[in-house]
Amino acid sequence: MRFLHTADWHIGKKLHGYDLLEEQVDAFQQILAIAKEEKVDAIVVSGDLYDRSVPSVEAIEVFNRMIVEMNLKERFPVLAISGNHDSSIRLETGGPWFAQSDFHLNTRLDQAFEPVEIGNTQFFLLPYFEPISARLYFDNEEIRTIEQAIKEVIKEIEKQFKSDMAHVLVSHFFVAGSEKSDSETKLMVGGLDTVPLSLLKSFDYVALGHLHGKNALKAENARYSGSPLKFSLSEMNQKKGVWIVDTEAGETTFRFEEIIPLRDVKQIEGSFKELTAQEFYESIDRESYFHIQLTDRAVIPNMMNQLRQIYPRIIGIERLFGRDVQHKESKSKKETKALAPTELVDQFFSEVTGEELTVQQQTWIKDNLAALHQAERGK
Structure with missing residues (x-):
């Protein structure tokens, strides 16, 4: 079968205060066009559907329209998971009936052990989770890190493998050896969120989300799709797009299809x-x-x-x-101490912005400093 691998849509994200919804809709339309052109059998979204756990109304409306067009109008099966930016509880609402239209949205660890089978391929949809979820599911107090958790998770998943089918893991973690960019949330503390690549060797393909560059990991059987848009200056030279993955005749191949940004x-x-x-x-x-x-x-x-x-x-x-x-x-400490409060503010503003305070701004500062001084004297 053939499927499209995308991730990290971050619907509702802003770039230095600029709303990106228009760009995100444009990128989605390109993804949909690629899916139709390539005649894919399914679309995989590897987490971070939204940028915030409580997305804006506008972001929800945009995402809903995307799902309707992709899943209901164009009839593509959609296999998605929640990422670390998503609220798994909120996304889970509606899940039981989403599956009736082949929209499979996994938000809980236990759902990963029930594969979605399409054609010759088993998909295991493993959403982002914290170690405590695995500790409770396996009733194992020794599970303290994601690495320990993933070991147990994969053992359980492998029990569901059918020997005559390809096996695809859809997940949202930081795999050892990957490279981050500035726009990804830095979750790692002492390596606690790192998944060794060696643990993923039993899968024919691992459709990863979380890192925003397609070249963050170059493994024989695992790739990050990267985000559809550039979310930081550090991604300026990255090519954005999706992977087209084929699982046929016991061999898995994949190639990258580029998306051209609206801006x-x-x-x-x-x-x-x-x-x-x-x-x-x-x-x-x-x-x-x-x-x-x-x-x-x-x-x-x-x-x-x-x-x-x-x-x-x-x-x-x-x-x-x-x-x-x-x-x-820079002025010396002695010179700085000799400056009046209004002069200090003026110096700071100039150094940060490269501009001078306007007359109105100077008036506001003087009035506020005077009020603060009066309040201090009244204590």
């Missing part, structure tokens, strides 16, 4: 004059999300507002070389 994440470098020159900004896609590296040393009045007029989606500005000497050099 890309990019980094540009130059002086303020260069970046605001018409011949430059008209040569690039200004609708992208930009991290800007400025080479200017001098303070530029109203810099951010001027740049936003040209680049409406700025996710960060970095001063490569600082500002000129009078603004660049």
Whole structure:
């Protein structure tokens, strides 16, 4: 059979405050188009359907429309699990009747031991879980880490293997040897959430979620699909997409199909004059999300507002070389102590933003500092 492997949709996620729902819908439409073009027999989503355990109403509406289109209209069987960003309890609502339309959504550990069989393949849907879940399920107080838990889980799963079928594990963990990017939640504490790759050797394919880059792990039988979108600057050079997996004639093969982002994440470098020159900004896609590296040393009045007029989606500005000497050099402790409170705020604001306080902002600061001073005297 042939299936599509995707993960880490993070519906409702924002990029430095920018809403990504439009981009997420566009990415989904591309995923659906690939599924139809490749004539897949199922779509696998390896966790983190939402970005938050309590998603916004808008995020829920978008996800519901996706499932309706994918599962009910196009009739693709959907095999999904909850990830560490999802609320397994909330996702579980409706699960018993979802399966009636071939939408299999596993949110509990015990569900992983009941395979979903499609064609020549058994799918074991193992949602994200904490070690305590395995400790309680197996009644084994010695289970304290994910590695210990996964050992017992896989032993139990292997009891369900049919020798004449391919075996696919769908899971959402950090596998040893993988590489993280900035947008993934750093759950690891002393290696507690690490799953050794060797434990996964009995599966023909392991459809992983959790890490956002497709090259985070390069194993013969295991891959992360990566997220459909770039969620941080560290993912700027990553190719996003899905895996198309075939399990035929005792051999499993997979290949990557790329997704083109509606709006890309990019980094540009130059002086303020260069970046605001018409011949430059008209040569690039200004609708992208930009991290800007400025080479200017001098303070530029109203810099951010001027740049936003040209680049409406700025996710960060970095001063490569600082500002000129009078603004660049930090004041000594003695000089800093000698500054009035309003001057300290002005210095801090300038160093952080690269701009000067407006007259209105200075008035607000003076009024608030005066109120605080009055309150202190009244104590």
